[in-house]
Amino acid sequence: MKQNSLKGWFKSGAPGVWISGGAVSLAVIMTIGLLAVIAVRGLGHFWPADLVLAQYNVPGSAHHVVLGEVVQKEEVPRERLKSAGLPVPEQGPEFMTRELIKVGNRDLNGNDFSWVVGEWLTDLKTPPELLAIERREWGNFYGYLVNVKENGKVIAEGEAAWPELQARVKRVNDLAKQLSQLEKKDIGAINYGLERIRLQGRKLELEGKLTPQAQADMEAERAELNARYKAIEDRLGDLHAQFNRDSLTARDANGKELEINIGKVVKAYQPNAMNSWQKLAMYFSNIWEFLSEDPREANTEGGIFPAIFGTVMMTLIMAVIVTPFGVLAAVYLREYAKQNTLTRVIRIAVNNLAGVPAIVYGVFGLGFFVYVLGGSVDRLFFAEALPAPTFGTPGLMWASLTLALLAVPVVIVATEEGLARIPRTVREGSLALGATKSETLWKIVLPMASPAMMTGMILAVARAAGEVAPLMLVGVVKLAPSLPLDGNYPYLHLDQKIMHLGFHIYDVGFQSPNVEAARPLVYATALLLVLVIATLNLSAVWIRNHLREKYKALES
Template sequence: MKQWLKSGTPWIWLNGGAVAFCMIMVVGLIGLIAVRGFSHFWPADIAMFNLTQADGQQRTIIGTPVRSQIVPAAVARDSGEPVPESEELVTRHLLKLGNRDVYGQDFSWFLEIFMDEWHYPEDILAIERREWGNFYGQPVALLREGSVISTPTDTDFHEQLQSSVERSLTLFDQIRRLERGEIGRINASLERLRLQERGLAINPLPADEDARERERIAMERAQLDADYAVLRQELDVIYDSTRRDALRMVTAEGTQQDISLAAIVRVTAPNAMSVLQKVGQYFERLWEFLTDEPREANTEGGIFPAIFGTVTMVFVMSIIVTPFGILAAIYLREYAKQGTMTRIIRISVYNLAGVPSIVYGVFGLGFFVYFLGGNIDQLFYEAALPAPTFGTPGLFWASLTLALLTLPIVIVSTEEGLSRIPSTIRQGSLALGATKSETLWKVVVPLATPAMMTGLILAIARAAGEVAPLMLVGVVKLAPTLPVDATFPFIHLERKIMHLGFHIYDVGFQSPNVEAARPLVYATALVLVLLIVVLNLTAISIRNHLRERYRSAGD
């Protein structure tokens, strides 16, 4: 036994078991998140059953089963359910009823002992709406300008319905393109002219120049107003077209309701769909989740603005932190005199790596936003005051705060890489007649590039997952306008952004509809993990390429 312990074999097995245990936990966690999150997009069947109420009357319920649980009967009695005293445990089912504009809530619990047998009629439709969540019911008629054009008894009812829905979606896309494209550019130009006019009032020009400038502004504004009038007329025509069609539905209680197709995102009949059709619908919803904008207080729709904001912020942060971190490390390692002051600076850098991130957020808000941003507005955007331009949280300040947060990581990694370069390489370069600067930038720094990339990888991994400081310096609950668009200067660093980490926090803890938000928290968390993995793999591949390049050059 002693010989076996001295051989080191137990420690090898212990290390291997620890690695295997960690891998199982990581894979299990990611699997749990994936199952809980991405199963949300599967078009589940819609159940229909009769429920016996406390007064003995029956009520028809239509909804999608979410989950079931067994609870003590006392819990059900506390919620007002007339559970018999003989019952100790009861099973209850959570159903998504939809029809929030009718029932006032999306989800509700029902006790199994009061339910009849569940049925899955094929004529039940699930309607995804832009507001008020889903609507579940049975179709009555397809209306056009108030007149019935098709009923479910017609053989081509579903074809006409899908065709009308696709037409409404096309019109909605046209409206969005006009409002965010042409009309958005006109509004930006009008705002620019307004600021120019206010600038003339603040800093007046000579009389002749002032008159000519105001005349130019008036002519441009008149042209923009004329262009806007044309677009407004076109937009009104499209809006009138969207009100043409409607779908008349009947709820489980028999109440009829007309739903304008302009408010509909998708109409499906899950109970009548084949497995192959459900698979196609699943990937369509998943793609919508990744590429669309959020709606209904972030509990429906997509997360594309959050993905775009996260990636943009990480790229801007990387552009800022990389040169500053590398130059600071090169100075500390290669140029600074190694003494007490240098040691104090290094200790300070190490300590900065352990400072809570919220402290950086408070510093960013006070120094970057209020001090620097406020002074920039006073110097360059005086005409826009009191409305702040850079004196308010935005993309640039969020990226700068994260750059400050990750700066110690880059400095330490770069210093470690520089310290590993053998002194013989430096001496050989100097012996061949190279200056210290040439030795540093042409020999030492290229060999230390993989270590610099390692620091950048660690910085990206930390920055992409930070939430606390971003809440103070630029990330908001909803910012559908992206910081990159076709309006000059194309990249708008002053705009607020959405972030996947803050989106998870908002949906998970601030959502008014907890049950609807639950699967989106898991799905968004998995997207964030995958995004960090992709960013890290990209940086790792670049690092490996540089390592092989300089290794082969050294050979």
């Protein structure tokens, strides 16, 4: 009886349902777990951790003081520490604690991370007067504030130095914003204008139209720009003098003093003296800086805004390019082409293109888009700039086109499937009412297939936004000096190189000179890339669902 019931249970297909449900559940759990690990390790980096001061008593060596943030703790076998050359006693527990401490002060110590044995740390304290200084260069400094100086003269020391330092750091950050505005935007606009005049003169010369009047007009315009540059240069000199006016003296845990220009200080804080609300406010401030600032210190410090901007801009341009081409190809294959051997071969080729490795698309993009197409565009439209390439070099346009080429098979297949699901009676009814084939296609069939088109675009965005290998060849770089969108005509500069979140993860994770400092930023950037792709996909899903509800009545 039991055997029959078990056999009937298997025949009912219930085991398949349970196995499928279990597989889906396992995949969801693994995905959530992965995102949780990335989020914890990435977002935890922005919390202002307490500074620990302790005596480090290495057996057989002189004792010294350790000061810094405890980043990681782990249990390791005693034999592993002995094999690393540490003076571990023969007798003792099988496992010992190893701690990674961010000691900062790279300009004094050489390394700003240090592994220590937890059992050798004694007299642990967290004095509230300990100072953490985030610098534009050389990473963090940890120690004690001694005094604040203006033009080399001490103006505050002791307890009075802390509020004075905060006021002057705020002043310096305001000056830094003004300097950035002048150097990146105002001077950038002038340099852009001067280059435009030079290219205009070269173009007139090549065309034989460089008349004395044209030369005089260009010289007048150039003189005006040079006068503006001189005024900005004087302003810059004054700001730099103010920017470098103040300094502070700090002392490390071992008593060595160091004078730091406040112009190099991003922020100074005393984490041990902060309460939970103050730390929470600083935590969100750090996250905002990560999202809105430019990178520094070989991409291991600062923010990643250029990479966010480049990723979103490139993905949007790719979507604008790939959608019409993919839809038109699918419409031709499904609605107009004869369903013969050639059509079947084309469909097989399209399906095979979806499985081609991404790096192959990158090589094709470099060879065809950049060298052939870009070089031809330069010779036809930008001859005055040669031999310096304009479009004959990797840039935003070619990166977007390469991704579009990579994603177009996905759009074609999804759109074809959507067109195939539309009942033939809908087409015949439209034609019976007097509509032409093109009117039926554009007013009836394509609107009903629009959810499938959006599905294809979602899949294309999901694949293309996370690609890295082809982009390394056709336009993405480690650090882009400016954004491709600015106030200079034509405003969107498709020839410029960009940063990308995927390549930024690769660069920070595998090319960074400071691995320990870069590790949390890899997790944070990876989480952000997932969120960016999810945001783009959710936007497309919302549009698809809206279109599906709109045309549901037609389908029924």
